[in-house]
Amino acid sequence: AQSVAQPEDQVNVAEGNPLTVKCTYSVSGNPYLFWYVQYPNRGLQFLLKYITGDNLVKGSYGFEAEFNKSQTSFHLKKPSALVSDSALYFCAVRHPGGKLIFGQGTELSVKP
Amino acid sequence: GAVVSQHPSRVICKSGTSVKIECRSLDFQATTMFWYRQFPKQSLMLMATSNEGSKATYEQGVEKDKFLINHASLTLSTLTVTSAHPEDSSFYICSARHEGGAEVETQYFGPGTRLLVL
Numbered sequence: 001a002q003s004v005a006q007p008e009d010q011v012n013v014a015e016g017n018p019l020t021v022k023c024t025y026s027v028s029g030n031p032y033l034f035w036y037v038q039y040p041n042r043g044l045q046f047l048l049k050y051i052t053g054d055n056l057v058k059g060s061y062g063f064e065a066e067f068n069k070s071q072t073s074f075h076l077k078k079p080s081a082l083v084s085d086s087a088l089y090f091c092a093v094r095h096p097g098g099k100l101i102f103g104q105g106t107e108l109s110v111k112p
Numbered sequence: 113g114a115v116v117s118q119h120p121s122r123v124i125c126k127s128g129t130s131v132k133i134e135c136r137s138l139d140f141q142a143t144t145m146f147w148y149r150q151f152p153k154q155s156l157m158l159m160a161t162s163n164e165g166s167k168a169t170y171e172q173g174v175e176k177d178k179f180l181i182n183h184a185s186l187t188l189s190t191l192t193v194t195s196a197h198p199e200d201s202s203f204y205i206c207s208a209r210h211e212g213g214a215e216v217e218t219q220y221f222g223p224g225t226r227l228l229v230l
Binding site for chain 2: 032034036041042043044045046049051088090094097098099100102103104105107
């Protein structure tokens with residue numbers, strides 16, 4: 001069965017420092033992986049996806065993620081965090097039927 | 113990115129009444145839309161997959177007679193919560209799946225609807 005895990009409920013980073021939000025996945029077949037961000041009382045905003053091609057995927061707002069097949073990971077990264085990056089981040093994997101399976105979410109807090 | 117709207121953004125209703133939530137893809141057509149429910153500080157729970165021109169596919173444990181879904185066109189899906197009760201109070205979010213070009217397989221989400229049943 002398709003699943004994703006986000007091992008950290010919360011990540012704290014100082015502004016200007018690099019950030020990493022972790023995601024590991026379990027799939028049968030080739031994975032379609034996604035990252036979304038959610039601000040309070042809002043829907044989810046698409047950041048980036050991996051379907052095929054380069055393992056390093058670049059997305060919106062300076063975020064990127066690296067697909068690592070051997071470690072079954074798809075960690076989200078940004079070289080220099082902003083206070084405005086503080087939000088809830090979700091990793092997701094596509095189920096063969098088309099629906100997305102979401103991780104439990106990671107709360108990112110960036111302090112000035 | 114593509115834009116999905118939801119209406120209303122917030123609704124308060126009395127117990128026993130029905131509430132309709134609309135989800136529209138504004139700049140693309142979507143054969144498939146999805147309806148989620150989210151509790152505070154938790155992940156999204158998929159309720160059903162809405163298919164244009166056919167019946168919705170409900171997840172296990174979701175009452176199809178309570179949560180009526182209609183996908184009448186390629187840009188509109190509606191969720192009707194029938195005979196709402198306080199336990200139906202939640203944040204409901206829809207998404208529409210893009211099916212063309214570089215955005216294929218990407219789901220774009222609406223801003224959500226906060227439902228409070230008194």
